[in-house]
Amino acid sequence: MPLASAIMLHAGERPHAPAFRMEGRVFTFGELAAAAGHILYAIEQSALHATGHSVLSGRVRLIALETGNHPLFAAAFIAAASGGNCAALIDPHQPASTRRRMTEKLRPEIVIRADGDLLQLDVPSAGQTHALEAFDGSSPIRVGDRAEPFLVVFTSGTTGEPKAIIRDRRSWRLSLETGRNFFGIGPETTTYAPGPLAHGLALYALVESLAAGAEFIGARHFQPRQALEVIGGADAKRLVLVPTMLRRLCEQAEGAALTSVEKITVAGAKLTPADRSAAASTFPTAEVTEYYGASELGFITVAGADDRHAATAVGKAFPGVRLAVLDDHGNSLSPGETGTIFVESALISDGYIPGCDGVGFRRQGRLATVGDLGFLDEDGTLHLIGRAGGMVLSGGNNIYPSEVEAAIMSAAGVSAVLVFGLDHPDLGSELAAVIQPNVGTFEREALERHLAAALPRYKHPRKIWFCREMPMTASGKIAAGQLRQWIAEGNGVLERLF
The missing domain is CATH 3.30.300.30 (ANL, C-terminal domain)
Structure with a gap:
């Protein structure tokens, strides 16, 4: 189900159910839908003053979100990703010079930034800035076409300069459907994910939670002691973390057990045996799942408790994904032979926007790669050795x-x-x-x-x-x-x- 449809469904059927929590501020689904409609109205009114098109050349309106983990992020994202719009996420923790180059590359019609607990909308082409509270109105959240650009996220380039990846709605809708079935996410799956919402891991956790009708809890800054209090106080059922966050939670717990957590999803790096042991002690009822993926490719592999946890093993192919390891001439390699990891999947992005260096992501027929190197075992377990550029x-x-x-x-x-x-x-x-x-x-x-x-x-x-x-x-x-x-x-x- 499209995100816009899911939000309106939950707002209609369960308007008082909690949807998004950030730093003590809680939005119900009814309040979230209303806030998104208000922000969308402000976007549409501000865009009337724009004098030029974005890098997307008028296909859709490009809205850059530079708010960071803000109480209004979820509502702003829903509005920025409403039909006819495409949301571009810029991390405010990036250096100002980097953010300026990102904005210049995208040329968005609107840039939404934090203004304390409120938001402001900039219209770069017109040199205007509008406070959100200056607008008194609401627009309906719309469902966009499957082929429409939906999301732009940034990943590091080969020189460290962020590269903008573009995704259409089709790939995300399919990813959400597949992920919901695989991870078992329902309205009761209260999720805590303290990472930056401008990055794929926490953003995806937010969207899949809202689509399922579940509450999402974020944090402006990750602090282990505060995080444990939130997890326990909210009876969080699922955690979505990078390994360093999981380690710090386990260290902070000092042997105490949190039994409300049923699922822990980890990505971004590999867990060690010591990490798994610490997690089993701190979260004894939780099933720990690791996945390996890339912003350009989506989910690639997944590893659960029963899978091999060798130092380089990253699991087996995610549902709907086919793996191939090829040599420099594009020939398939036998199990145990190291080559470039390729993926065939409906979750693959549309690639980089014009103006990026184009190095990293490339296609070979129906296959695609970001240059990661590894090998497959006889049983289909993928081993990640490194990235060619690294x-x-x-x-x-x-x-x-x-x-x-x-x-x-x-x-x-x-x-x-x-x-x-x-x-x-x-x-x-x-x-x-x-x-x-x-x-x-x-x-x-x-x-x-x-x-x-x-x-x-x-x-x-x-x-x-x-x-x-x-x-x-x-x-x-x-x-x-x-x-x-x-x-x-x-x-x-x-x-x-x-």
């Missing part, structure tokens, strides 16, 4: 940091790790790692023995630093740029191991 060439050897990270994460005493290449005058690059240890002592000799058993010598990091608290991005991932800067500066927050 390879480190050291002393003539090709090394994929994700493989080394997986090996280090399986060592005792490791809470988080980042592996990358540093320039070296002789080797070209040398492998380096920053490790966040668990509380307690860390034995260098034990790590060396572990690496010797897990990896060939040339894949061992030549330099390792300790970081007691990894810097994190807004999406809950390790801030690689910050770590590189600290290394270059010789910042004392890093402790050299060897």
Whole structure:
């Protein structure tokens, strides 16, 4: 069912049921539908002043949302994605210069930004700004055509410059239907997902929750202690997290068990055996499901409790997805042979908007890839080795940091790790790692023995630093740029191991 239809259905049948909660502010489905109608009216009235078309060339009206995790985000998203509109999500935590380039690339008719607890609507082509409360009216939320552009999200480019990916309504509707059946989401599945709503993981959790008639609970900022209070107070049934968030929740719980949680969905990185053990202790009644995907491709694989959890294994094909591993000439490889991972799926995006570098996502007939490398087992389990663009060439050897990270994460005493290449005058690059240890002592000799058993010598990091608290991005991932800067500066927050 289209999102617009679902919202109006729930608003009509269950108007007082909670739909969206952010920082203590709760919208029922009736209130959410009313707020979305008000914002849509403001969009339509503001757009009358626009003097130019967006990068979509007038196919639909492009509405950029730069609100971040705001109490009015859900209503603004529903309005911005209403039929005839396409929502583009810009993370306000990006540097101002990056956000400016993103906006210049998109040329949206309207940009919606936070104004305290309210919103403002900018019309860039007309140089106008309007406060939401200046508009007194409402427009009906409309269902868009299946082939209509619906959503633009940004992913990192090969140079770190974000690239804009566009999706039509058909792929998202199919994804929501497939995901609802697979994950078992219903009106009772209260979901807590504290990640940035400008990113795919939390955004998808929001939309699938609202479509199912379930309450979605977000957070402006992830704080483990506060998160545990919200989860317990709301009797949240499902958590949608990146691994670092799950680890911090388990650490904060300090052995206490939360029994309301029935499902935990994890993506963005791989869980370690220690993560699964901690989750089983903190959330003893929860089924933990990991999925591997890409903004350009949608769901790729999924792994549950009964699947293999080897260091590089990321599960088996998601329902409706076919996997293929090809060599550089496009030939299928046998099980165990590493090549480029391709996907055939109805969930694949339309690719990048004009003006992006185009590197990464590419099609080969009905197949598509983002350049990830891996291999398939005989039983269909996919192993992720790394991404072609992330390879480190050291002393003539090709090394994929994700493989080394997986090996280090399986060592005792490791809470988080980042592996990358540093320039070296002789080797070209040398492998380096920053490790966040668990509380307690860390034995260098034990790590060396572990690496010797897990990896060939040339894949061992030549330099390792300790970081007691990894810097994190807004999406809950390790801030690689910050770590590189600290290394270059010789910042004392890093402790050299060897």
